[in-house]
Amino acid sequence: MIVGVLGDGQLARMLALAGHPLGLQFIVLSPVPNSCAASVAEQICARFDDEAALRLIAQRADVVTWEFENVPARAVQYLSQHVPVLPPPAALAASQDRLSEKRLFRDLDIPTAAFAPVESLTDLETAAATIGWPAVLKMRMHGYDGKGQATLRRSEDLRPAWAALGGVPAIVEALVPFEREVSVIAVRARNGDMAFYPLVTNTHRDGILRVSISGQNDPLQAQANEYARRLLERLDYVGILALELFAVQGELLANEFAPRVHNSGHWTIEGAETSQFENHLRAILGFPLGSTAAIGHSAMVNLIGDVPDPGQMLSVPGVHLHLYGKERRPGRKLGHVTLREMGQPGLHASLQRLLALLPSAEAT
Amino acid sequence: MIVGVLGDGQLARMLALAGHPLGLQFIVLSPVPNSCAASVAEQICARFDDEAALRLIAQRADVVTWEFENVPARAVQYLSQHVPVLPPPAALAASQDRLSEKRLFRDLDIPTAAFAPVESLTDLETAAATIGWPAVLKMRMHGYDGKGQATLRRSEDLRPAWAALGGVPAIVEALVPFEREVSVIAVRARNGDMAFYPLVTNTHRDGILRVSISGQNDPLQAQANEYARRLLERLDYVGILALELFAVQGELLANEFAPRVHNSGHWTIEGAETSQFENHLRAILGFPLGSTAAIGHSAMVNLIGDVPDPGQMLSVPGVHLHLYGKERRPGRKLGHVTLREMGQPGLHASLQRLLALLPSAEAT
Numbered sequence: 048m049i050v051g052v053l054g055d056g057q058l059a060r061m062l063a064l065a066g067h068p069l070g071l072q073f074i075v076l077s078p079v080p081n082s083c084a085a086s087v088a089e090q091i092c093a094r095f096d097d098e099a100a101l102r103l104i105a106q107r108a109d110v111v112t113w114e115f116e117n118v119p120a121r122a123v124q125y126l127s128q129h130v131p132v133l134p135p136p137a138a139l140a141a142s143q144d145r146l147s148e149k150r151l152f153r154d155l156d157i158p159t160a161a162f163a164p165v166e167s168l169t170d171l172e173t174a175a176a177t178i179g180w181p182a183v184l185k186m187r188m189h190g191y192d193g194k195g196q197a198t199l200r201r202s203e204d205l206r207p208a209w210a211a212l213g214g215v216p217a218i219v220e221a222l223v224p225f226e227r228e229v230s231v232i233a234v235r236a237r238n239g240d241m242a243f244y245p246l247v248t249n250t251h252r253d254g255i256l257r258v259s260i261s262g263q264n265d266p267l268q269a270q271a272n273e274y275a276r277r278l279l280e281r282l283d284y285v286g287i288l289a290l291e292l293f294a295v296q297g298e299l300l301a302n303e304f305a306p307r308v309h310n311s312g313h314w315t316i317e318g319a320e321t322s323q324f325e326n327h328l329r330a331i332l333g334f335p336l337g338s339t340a341a342i343g344h345s346a347m348v349n350l351i352g353d354v355p356d357p358g359q360m361l362s363v364p365g366v367h368l369h370l371y372g373k374e375r376r377p378g379r380k381l382g383h384v385t386l387r388e389m390g391q392p393g394l395h396a397s398l399q400r401l402l403a404l405l406p407s408a409e410a411t
Numbered sequence: 412m413i414v415g416v417l418g419d420g421q422l423a424r425m426l427a428l429a430g431h432p433l434g435l436q437f438i439v440l441s442p443v444p445n446s447c448a449a450s451v452a453e454q455i456c457a458r459f460d461d462e463a464a465l466r467l468i469a470q471r472a473d474v475v476t477w478e479f480e481n482v483p484a485r486a487v488q489y490l491s492q493h494v495p496v497l498p499p500p501a502a503l504a505a506s507q508d509r510l511s512e513k514r515l516f517r518d519l520d521i522p523t524a525a526f527a528p529v530e531s532l533t534d535l536e537t538a539a540a541t542i543g544w545p546a547v548l549k550m551r552m553h554g555y556d557g558k559g560q561a562t563l564r565r566s567e568d569l570r571p572a573w574a575a576l577g578g579v580p581a582i583v584e585a586l587v588p589f590e591r592e593v594s595v596i597a598v599r600a601r602n603g604d605m606a607f608y609p610l611v612t613n614t615h616r617d618g619i620l621r622v623s624i625s626g627q628n629d630p631l632q633a634q635a636n637e638y639a640r641r642l643l644e645r646l647d648y649v650g651i652l653a654l655e656l657f658a659v660q661g662e663l664l665a666n667e668f669a670p671r672v673h674n675s676g677h678w679t680i681e682g683a684e685t686s687q688f689e690n691h692l693r694a695i696l697g698f699p700l701g702s703t704a705a706i707g708h709s710a711m712v713n714l715i716g717d718v719p720d721p722g723q724m725l726s727v728p729g730v731h732l733h734l735y736g737k738e739r740r741p742g743r744k745l746g747h748v749t750l751r752e753m754g755q756p757g758l759h760a761s762l763q764r765l766l767a768l769l770p771s772a773e774a775t
Contacts, residue, residue: 062432070734087451335726362699370434
């Protein structure tokens with residue numbers, strides 16, 4: 048069987064690496080030649096709205112999925128008329144617009160920070176007065192890794208923040224004083240079966256995920272699963288979905304969801320019975336889901352902008368190295384390392400050794 | 412870095428799948444187009460003794476290895492003048508000839524069944540008289556998966572067995588009444604570090620490996636490790652080596668070794684901290700070795716000649732499916748399944764469920 052993937056970054060690459068053992072072949076569509084997945088998949092190099100390219104994928108693939116949210120909705124709509132596209136395109140549309148995403152959470156009784164839509168500076172001033180300080184202004188569409196965002200700490204911040212966004216539709220949200228950021232990776236099969244990975248605690252810096260630590264018996268797991276379940280069922284979802292949440296005084300507030308495999312789930316390659324990549328493929332192909340149980344204790348560290356000496360990293364006990372074959376560039380995700388240890392003390396010792404090799408992670 | 416691989420069956424495919432996360436690229440040489448590794452590696456389709464093809468690999472690869480023993484020794488010799496070739500070509504030569512292999516064992520005080528070289532029917536008659544019945548006649552070169560062998564139960568078997576081999580140089584060995592067949596997968600780094608995977612108990616049928624079960628605290632582990640250590644050090648070996656042994660009355664007799672990743676080590680992909688494929692690559696590239704410790708309890712079942720419904724297999728707890736992308740053909744290894752469970756009862760329950768799906772494995 049052939050799986051089509053829109054986008055060919057590291058997520059497409061890891062989907063393909065997980066899928067070859069299942070006997071699958073991959074076609075990836077991307078406007079950038081020789082990107083991450085090209086060495087493990089056939090690449091069609093074209094724009095996402097190139098109708099000839101979409102037709103080719105529709106003809107050859109048995110199912111089509113995507114690896115990032117900013118795929119044009121109309122490309123997905125076009126494909127879905129000719130080939131099964133999963134997750135359902137409506138889930139992509141809901142996640143592409145921060146306002147519809149937040150309204151979906153509210154509609155499902157999933158708590159969020161206070162928010163308001165913003166279409167003008169006047170809107171922003173009115174909303175900020177209600178929401179209070181600090182707050183954050185975000186583009187409704189096309190933001191990722193902290194791009195298209197501005198923090199608002201006082202009324203003088205409003206005008207420059209609004210100008211910096213260039214007047215596009217936006218949303219303003221209360222910046223909540225969270226204890227930690229967590230995410231739950233959930234999966235739903237074609238037959239409605241669902242499974243949830245152990246809750247992960249995430250550390251971001253400069254808007255980019257740096258470290259994820261997977262927990263066991265997290266007291267917030269059940270609440271996170273319940274919120275993810277509501278999303279999966281409402282969206283008649285098939286595949287992996289990641290729900291990012293803030294833990295605030297023992298309660299969870301939903302921040303955003305990603306209708307795809309997710310950076311905070313990379314630890315599952317070694318740290319869970321079945322990886323998020325394999326379970327995404329199992330789900331969209333109609334196979335039974337694999338167990339999401341943890342194996343030992345795991346942490347994931349992103350390699351941002353630079354890659355330390357592989358030999359040094361591989362000398363750290365429990366290290367599993369994942370390089371994406373990308374050229375170095377400041378702020379770019381070039382790879383990740385998963386640490387898996389059977390005991391928590393071993394995990395923490397290895398994590399300290401690994402972080403010491405990463406200048407960019409010193410503050411984490 | 413680029414790794415060249417001679418041969419592109421499933422072992423090359425799994426080497427490439429293990430190597431992409433380390434940031435490696437692969438070039439495989441094979442006379443057969445579109446073989447197993449073609450979807451995850453660049454393929455050069457040429458005979459193994461095609462000098463232009465070998466020159467191309469020598470120019471482009473940083474290191475060259477092989478995935479099966481029957482690579483022409485002179486191809487390896489040629490390559491080793493232009494590019495690092497690991498394991499050392501001498502190890503390949505020793506394993507290609509059953510007589511030199513057995514003499515190496517004897518020289519290292521590694522016990523074997525009684526054996527004698529055979530160059531003529533007269534040799535065979537003399538040897539059989541000394542060794543006794545039953546015995547087995549094997550071609551010295553080019554045998555695999557039980558091919559090129561004949562069992563000898565009485566003197567009337569000698570003439571037809573010798574005729575069937577076509578008069579090629581051979582070896583006759585006592586057929587020992589073993590309790591079980593085991594193998595140890597060992598790895599040696601460029602700096603001399605060594606590591607050994609937990610001992611595996613293997614079940615063959617019709618000369619083909621069917622099931623491998625990885626043990627923990629096997630009483631024969633230390634003895635197997637010691638024999639493997641002698642081989643690794645004598646050969647100044649770098650990479651994965653598999654040593655197959657017979658357990659006879661609590662002692663081990665060496666049967667043969669393979670200077671490469673091995674079918675009885677496939678369980679390590681999920682069942683060990685570091686797979687045999689990754690450790691082979693780490694070794695030949697000069698990286699530190701990864702831990703060979705087991706994760707839970709594992710069994711590996713080969714899919715021979717036919718592949719049951721993937722959905723049914725994936726519904727068995729603990730199943731990890733590995734298909735090689737080959738066309739079906741009787742007796743052909745089309746894939747394997749690893750079962751990994753944290754507890755032994757779970758492993759046995761899953762193994763029974765899995766074997767029930769495989770008509771060809773009913774006798775195992």
